[in-house]
Amino acid sequence: MASVRPRGFGGKARASVNRQLRQVLRTLDLSDNVSCQKLHGTGNQTWLVGMGAGQIVVRLDGSETVGFVDRAKEHRHAAIASSEGFGPQILLSDPQDGVLVTRYVEGRRLDEGVRPLTAELMRRLVCQLARLQSCSGFGGLMDPWAKVKLYLDDAGIDDPSAAGAFGHLWSRVQSLEGVACLDNRTLVPCHVDLVPQNLIDTGECVFLVDWEYAALSSPLWDAAYFAVETGLDSEELALWRRQVTDVLDVDTADFLNWMAVAMSVSLAWCLARQRRDQSSGDDWRVEIDRRRSELAEFLGV
Structure with missing residues (x-):
């Protein structure tokens, strides 16, 4: 050996x-x-x-x-x-x-591939999400609003509207809870952590790996989180949005609302990581500033 x-x-x-x-x-x-x-x-x-x-x-x-x-x-x-x-x-x-x-899956991880992502690759991925959502046997619940609260508690943040947290964006984020929340009647199996590192494209299909956080959640969570964490540019996002609304039969406005929710969860997670990882404090501050700015731009604030 x-x-x-x-x-x-x-x-x-x-x-x-x-x-x-x-x-x-x-x-x-x-x-x-x-x-x-x-x-x-x-x-x-x-x-x-x-x-x-x-x-x-x-x-x-x-x-x-x-x-x-x-x-x-x-x-x-x-x-x-x-x-x-x-x-x-x-x-x-x-x-x-x-x-x-x-x-081992012979293919290319999406974080190692060539950008921009093609419509064909996106179609392969969203078809896998449709297959996932039709499965039975999944358990647990991933509530993004509970995640935001958990991460803010972990970060020791009592006032999310503080300048070092969500700042002036917090009121807009709170308003999303009324239009992008879980509905027990429409919960579906989700991968939950659909980042490029967990996706392998063989050219014929996309394999999903690392099922640590999989649970029931919104039909739009995986698609929205993927768009946020992959950093899709405007053209890629337009392609992805069309694939998602077509294959998953969801509304464009709902998809965009869930993207803002995914951004909010990721920002809260970064705030929690900053507190836990004091040795990389400067790096986390840069990341938090970047994500806060992207959320502000996305919300038009």
Whole structure:
């Protein structure tokens, strides 16, 4: 077996991840002739393992995720996605130990692809969202307004209209709650974290990976959050909006309202991260200023 040297850990933590990875490979009855490459991630420990028959992805709990993610629910949702054909094939699922092994998807992550995004790629993605929304077996609830409150509480912000928070935008954000809120009659399965890093395009279809936060939510959440976190330019956004309203049969005005909601959730999350990650305070201030400005421009304030 190739030498496995987890990066970003030291001492006992590094040794623990090393042992767990080796145990997973033994469980899969892999030969010693494999290569292991650590993949970039913000919480989990993810490895690309190469072998004669192809490649697999081994995902282990990271120091920032142990105890914070419902792994049983995540693995159940990932299994549904795999069986329905819009998630990678699962080779090993052990939610108790936070181990998930999938077949590697040959394709291009959307954060690594060429911009602008094409109408064909967008069509492939929105068709997968339609398939996801028609599935059964998903549980949990993702209420974006509850998320905003949670993140503001985590940030220690008592007054969201304060200059360091949402400022003068807060009244406009509050007004959205009346027109973009969850309706129990229309809840659908959502990926919830539909960022470019979690999307792999094969040219024939788009695979969705990382099901940690999947839950029931609005039919417009995934499409709106994708538009915000991908940073679609005006032409891309026009294409995406047409695909979404066509395939998902939703209203354009509703989609734009949910985009503003997604922007608000992301801004609140950044405010919470700024408080928790004091070592990167300046970086978070820049990010918060950028997102606040984008929200203001989007709302026309």
